[in-house]
Amino acid sequence: MPGEGVGVGLVGLGTIGVGVAKVLERNAGVIRERLGFPLRLVRVADLDLERDRGIDLSGVRFDRDTEGLLDDPDVQIVVELIGGYDAARRVTLGAIERGKHVVTANKALLALHGGEIFEAAARAGVDVAFEASVGGGIPILRSLREGLSANQIETIHGIMNGTTNYVLTEMERTGEPFEVVLKRAQELGYAEADPSFDVDGIDAAHKLTLLVAMAFGAELTFKDIPTEGIRALEPLDFEAAERLGLVCKLLGIAKAHDDGRIEVRVHPTLIPATSLLAHVEGAMNAIAVHGNAVGPTLFYGAGAGELPTASAVVADLMEIARELQRGTAGPVPPLAYVPQSLRPKPLVPLGELVGRAYLRFTALDRPGVLSHIAGALGDCGVGIESVLQQGRGGAVESVPVVILTHPAPESAIRGALAEIDSLADVTAPTLFVRIEDEL
Amino acid sequence: MPGEGVGVGLVGLGTIGVGVAKVLERNAGVIRERLGFPLRLVRVADLDLERDRGIDLSGVRFDRDTEGLLDDPDVQIVVELIGGYDAARRVTLGAIERGKHVVTANKALLALHGGEIFEAAARAGVDVAFEASVGGGIPILRSLREGLSANQIETIHGIMNGTTNYVLTEMERTGEPFEVVLKRAQELGYAEADPSFDVDGIDAAHKLTLLVAMAFGAELTFKDIPTEGIRALEPLDFEAAERLGLVCKLLGIAKAHDDGRIEVRVHPTLIPATSLLAHVEGAMNAIAVHGNAVGPTLFYGAGAGELPTASAVVADLMEIARELQRGTAGPVPPLAYVPQSLRPKPLVPLGELVGRAYLRFTALDRPGVLSHIAGALGDCGVGIESVLQQGRGGAVESVPVVILTHPAPESAIRGALAEIDSLADVTAPTLFVRIEDEL
Numbered sequence: 001m002p003g004e005g006v007g008v009g010l011v012g013l014g015t016i017g018v019g020v021a022k023v024l025e026r027n028a029g030v031i032r033e034r035l036g037f038p039l040r041l042v043r044v045a046d047l048d049l050e051r052d053r054g055i056d057l058s059g060v061r062f063d064r065d066t067e068g069l070l071d072d073p074d075v076q077i078v079v080e081l082i083g084g085y086d087a088a089r090r091v092t093l094g095a096i097e098r099g100k101h102v103v104t105a106n107k108a109l110l111a112l113h114g115g116e117i118f119e120a121a122a123r124a125g126v127d128v129a130f131e132a133s134v135g136g137g138i139p140i141l142r143s144l145r146e147g148l149s150a151n152q153i154e155t156i157h158g159i160m161n162g163t164t165n166y167v168l169t170e171m172e173r174t175g176e177p178f179e180v181v182l183k184r185a186q187e188l189g190y191a192e193a194d195p196s197f198d199v200d201g202i203d204a205a206h207k208l209t210l211l212v213a214m215a216f217g218a219e220l221t222f223k224d225i226p227t228e229g230i231r232a233l234e235p236l237d238f239e240a241a242e243r244l245g246l247v248c249k250l251l252g253i254a255k256a257h258d259d260g261r262i263e264v265r266v267h268p269t270l271i272p273a274t275s276l277l278a279h280v281e282g283a284m285n286a287i288a289v290h291g292n293a294v295g296p297t298l299f300y301g302a303g304a305g306e307l308p309t310a311s312a313v314v315a316d317l318m319e320i321a322r323e324l325q326r327g328t329a330g331p332v333p334p335l336a337y338v339p340q341s342l343r344p345k346p347l348v349p350l351g352e353l354v355g356r357a358y359l360r361f362t363a364l365d366r367p368g369v370l371s372h373i374a375g376a377l378g379d380c381g382v383g384i385e386s387v388l389q390q391g392r393g394g395a396v397e398s399v400p401v402v403i404l405t406h407p408a409p410e411s412a413i414r415g416a417l418a419e420i421d422s423l424a425d426v427t428a429p430t431l432f433v434r435i436e437d438e439l
Numbered sequence: 440m441p442g443e444g445v446g447v448g449l450v451g452l453g454t455i456g457v458g459v460a461k462v463l464e465r466n467a468g469v470i471r472e473r474l475g476f477p478l479r480l481v482r483v484a485d486l487d488l489e490r491d492r493g494i495d496l497s498g499v500r501f502d503r504d505t506e507g508l509l510d511d512p513d514v515q516i517v518v519e520l521i522g523g524y525d526a527a528r529r530v531t532l533g534a535i536e537r538g539k540h541v542v543t544a545n546k547a548l549l550a551l552h553g554g555e556i557f558e559a560a561a562r563a564g565v566d567v568a569f570e571a572s573v574g575g576g577i578p579i580l581r582s583l584r585e586g587l588s589a590n591q592i593e594t595i596h597g598i599m600n601g602t603t604n605y606v607l608t609e610m611e612r613t614g615e616p617f618e619v620v621l622k623r624a625q626e627l628g629y630a631e632a633d634p635s636f637d638v639d640g641i642d643a644a645h646k647l648t649l650l651v652a653m654a655f656g657a658e659l660t661f662k663d664i665p666t667e668g669i670r671a672l673e674p675l676d677f678e679a680a681e682r683l684g685l686v687c688k689l690l691g692i693a694k695a696h697d698d699g700r701i702e703v704r705v706h707p708t709l710i711p712a713t714s715l716l717a718h719v720e721g722a723m724n725a726i727a728v729h730g731n732a733v734g735p736t737l738f739y740g741a742g743a744g745e746l747p748t749a750s751a752v753v754a755d756l757m758e759i760a761r762e763l764q765r766g767t768a769g770p771v772p773p774l775a776y777v778p779q780s781l782r783p784k785p786l787v788p789l790g791e792l793v794g795r796a797y798l799r800f801t802a803l804d805r806p807g808v809l810s811h812i813a814g815a816l817g818d819c820g821v822g823i824e825s826v827l828q829q830g831r832g833g834a835v836e837s838v839p840v841v842i843l844t845h846p847a848p849e850s851a852i853r854g855a856l857a858e859i860d861s862l863a864d865v866t867a868p869t870l871f872v873r874i875e876d877e878l
Contacts, residue, residue: 019732023589023732026591026731026732027589027590027591027731027732030590030591030656031588031589033656033776033777033780034588034656034772034775034776034777034780035777036777036779036780131586137587137730137732137733137734137736138586138733138736139581139582139585139586139587142578142581142582142585142586143578143581143582143586146578146581146754146757146758147570147577147578147581147582147751147754148576148578148750148754149470149473149753149754149757149758150462150466150470150749150750150751150752150753150754150756150757151466151469151750152466152469217469217472217473276715276718276719276739279715279718280715284735286737291576291750292465292466292746293458293462293465293466293576293746293747293749293750293753294576294577294740294741294746294747294750294751295576295740295741295744295746295747296723296739296740296741297576297577297738297739297740297741298725298737298738298739298740299736299737299738299739300715300735300736300737300738300739301733301734301735301736301737302733302734302735302736305734307731307732307733307734308732308733308734310589310732311587311589311590311730311732311733312586312589312733313589314588314589314732315585315586315587315588315589317589318585318588318589319585319588322770322771323770325770326767326770328765328767331761331762331764331765332761333473336473337472337473338472338473338474338475340475341472341473341475
């Protein structure tokens with residue numbers, strides 16, 4: 001059934017796949033007005049043929065036959081939306097081998113197997129587009145690849161996981177503990193039954209891997225990114241942060257150092273309550289990018305969800321469709337740099353980072369404890385900016401003590417904490433949250 | 440002197456022109472790593488050959504000969520940065536006639552002569568790129584053209600003029616009157632000696648013209664955009680706004696109505712203090728775009744200045760250079776829609792808009808005045824949400840009275856104001872500021 005326009009084949013009809021079908025149908029008019037020709041969903045493959053997804057697929061061939069879809073001459077662009085690693089990798093490489101362009105939202109796949117996939121695509125002369133894989137509907141990858149292409153990117157600070165941002169916003173708003181808020185997030189569909197991918201920071205690290213490659217021309221470095229999640233935060237940390245004029249966000253952070261090394265990390269971060277990022281609430285995402293020419297920028301929008309993610313997938317389809325009408329692949333390399341410019345960049349070890357720290361100690365309320373803690377910090381050269389004692393316990397009851405440090409190297413802080421956490425009066429490991437003051 | 444890479448000719452070596460030369464020089468390394476070839480500034484034309492601009496133009500031909508630059512075979516892309524209308528139009532059309540691609544930051548030119556220029560470019564098969572003309576370094580045009588291309592754009596709310604945002608932020612912060620703050624802005628270089636282009640909203644209306652065309656596929660409509668500036672705002676309006684949980688911004692607003700008409704306007708606007716746009720301070724810009732798939736998005740950055748604007752100009756140069764290396768013009772139409780899709784869109788008259796209003800009356804403090812005002816509003820069907828009396832005067836002294844209305848059609852409010860402003864006890868025209876609650 002070759003027809004006018006460009007034919008799209010969709011592998012995986014889950015939430016985002018359904019969103020793509022909806023956007024292609026509802027916005028067919030405006031898509032055609034922009035392109036000058038239609039974008040046609042011609043074929044869909046999914047293992048589940050029965051479930052009612054509330055969309056009309058009449059005129060679209062829908063079966064389980066992924067190989068058939070890849071071989072179908074009417075399918076010019078393959079959309080991979082099955083998620084995960086193995087099957088997604090097989091579909092993506094299979095499409096590329098057949099000379100078909102690929103659009104994907106799969107950050108996990110690209111963060112781990114991106115090198116192999118982008119190489120295969122370059123050899124085959126096809127595009128692999130993945131705007132939906134970072135920041136959902138926010139056109140952050142295009143902005144790094146093209147809008148900010150004249151800049152040396154200096155820093156990236158991103159709220160890139162809607163689940164954790166929802167949980168953190170709710171913990172701040174309600175004062176409830178992590179488990180209670182997480183349970184509500186699961187009931188509302190903001191968090192998965194197994195939330196570890198989100199709350200342990202892995203999803204954000206996948207996304208940061210892609211941003212770092214595009215921002216700095218660095219080879220993909222997922223396995224090297226220090227990653228911490230949000231499970232250790234307690235209601236009193238939000239109270240203390242508020243008193244200190246700070247807000248807690250799970251940030252993906254990347255910075256270029258003058259010596260050619262890069263700093264990359266994902267962890268809960270305290271940022272000034274006056275910063276724009278601090279006002280990004282609920283399941284929304286935002287990525288702040290600082291370039292040496294443009295200065296500070298910020299890109300905000302829905303980081304997940306059926307239609308926002310589909311917005312990015314279909315934008316990629318439109319970009320490739322325009323190129324197909326000209327008989328070429330796109331001129332912009334998928335990682336923003338020509339492949340020969342991509343190179344491994346040495347990472348800055350966490351110990352070298354310098355910044356203020358939020359430390360929450362759990363100690364028996366005995367005379368001399370605070371002096372021990374302060375002494376250990378002082379011995380390691382860590383200055384104290386302020387001390388908040390959150391409550392009174394007793395000799396047998398532990399109380400939290402919050403200390404804000406002056407800027408110090410992380411290695412010094414870690415050294416002090418090793419000593420402090422071995423004190424008899426300190427009854428639980430100290431919570432250490434980094435503060436980013438430059439936002 | 441044909442060399443490797445793509446040759447750029449720059450017409451106009453003012454602030455932004457100098458910024459472009461700086462970015463091309465300082466970031467030559469990263470530009471080459473991204474493109475795979477260099478972008479070379481080969482020629483500059485400006486009337487002033489003497490002024491020391493603090494840049495090294497050795498190796499660049501620099502003279503007053505604009506025609507020679509346009510004819511130079513080494514110049515493949517012409518950057519028009521002279522501003523204004525006539526000379527800029529001549530250079531732009533001259534470059535296009537010679538088959539050269541053009542990059543410009545000139546929103547005034549495009550808002551008024553865009554139709555002619557884009558038509559000429561389409562005939563000649565060349566690109567006209569203008570990312571720098573809206574939002575300075577923010578890649579908002581690319582985001583509308585490509586990143587959000589799968590969406591029916593529903594609304595745009597933009598802070599698109601840094602001068603006015605600086606003045607409004609300072610008036611709010613200091614409580615000083617407009618003239619005092621404007622003078623300081625002029626001393627700091629945030630405002631021109633003749634500030635009317637900025638403070639009367641004309642610059643924002645130029646930019647909104649371009650956004651509206653790209654968002655809705657509408658023909659350019661600058662002369663039809665209702666435009667109000669910020670001169671009428673007084674310190675007490677900022678006090679009152681704060682008490683009401685509102686913040687005043689000069690917004691460019693555009694909305695698509697279901698009946699195919701569009702709503703377009705530039706005016707001071709009160710928005711919820713909790714909205715992200717309310718936190719955009721000083722000379723920064725931000726554009727909030729709502730699409731039917733992506734939902735709410737926001738793009739933030741420096742809206743003006745040497746290097747931020749140059750960031751956008753050089754990004755356009757890089758995009759065109761990539762195409763030149765392939766021997767084609769870019770596939771994306773300059774106004775995001777294929778030319779045959781662009782059509783005039785009827786505008787919604789202001790009278791039909793419905794929203795809450797902030798009304799500041801100036802009246803003699805006599806018994807019965809408030810009841811007259813309230814009566815006139817009531818007769819026109821305008822409900823009162825709250826009344827703030829800002830001070831006490833006397834029978835011979837005028838006092839301000841602030842009234843917040845319930846949502847009402849603007850025609851009803853205008854009708855009531857006509858009656859109220861003709862009352863003997865009302866001593867000055869009433870200030871009417873629209874409230875946007877949906878942000």
